[in-house]
Amino acid sequence: MVDLSRRIAAEALGTALLVATVVGSGIMANRLTHDTALALLGNTIPTGAILMVLITILGPISGAHFNPAVTLVFALRREVETNSAGAYVLAQVLGGIAGTFLAHAMFELPVLQLSQTVRTGNGQWVAEVVATFGLVLTILAGLRARPDSIPWLVGLYITAAYWFTASTSFANPAVAIARALSNTFAGIRPADLPGFIVAELLGAIVAMALAGWLLASPKSATSIMAQPPGLMRD
Secondary structure, X not given: OOOHHHHHHHHHHHHHXXXXXXXXXXXXXXXXXXXXXXHHHHHHHHHHHHHHHHHHHHHHHHOOOOOHHHHHHHHHOXXXXXXXHHHHHHHHHHHHHHHHHHHHHHOOOOOOOOOOXXXXXXXXXXXXXXXXXXXXXXXXXXXXXXXXXHHHHHHHHHHHHHHHOOOOOOOOXXXXXXXXXXXXXXXXXXXXXXXXXXXXXXXXXXXXXXXXXXXXXOOOHHHHHOOOHHXXXX
């Protein structure tokens, strides 16, 4: 087990680089084209790619959550201690904000901004439930089936979810908070954050519940017969 300080550092660094990629590629795409679809594609590909890289290199240190919704799930599953989970979430939020500031600095924009981009309504909230549900299910099922493929699975899922969800798949409360501090292509109005965060946490919890049932190991006939008669069930 890696000590907590290095795990926290990995979570902060990973979330910072993830957000810097999301915000930075959005700024670059918006400068290079006035075609919104092409700009979104220019935002999508770097995000999926950086996730594969970050999960591969930082996963062995912290588990590469980079996402409070993911950390919540692992805490509820008792795979991360409560104190560690709180430290993870704080590191993710602060790292995400630092990533936004870094992107602004690279593109010579004002470092401190508030987004004016409206992202609200039932469609957006449903999209965030779906996006986060799919992300958490991908992680949990991937860990069960192909743990070595998690970087690819998560990167590819987010790449797809950018395009099939109405919200472009934030699926991450820390990233949503960080993007509220950027009045650029990737931004979200601060007033719209509560709806997004609630939807994301709801999607994560539903995915955890479904995965707990869907991925449960079936009892063998031998183990069932070995139970005392009073514990037998149909």
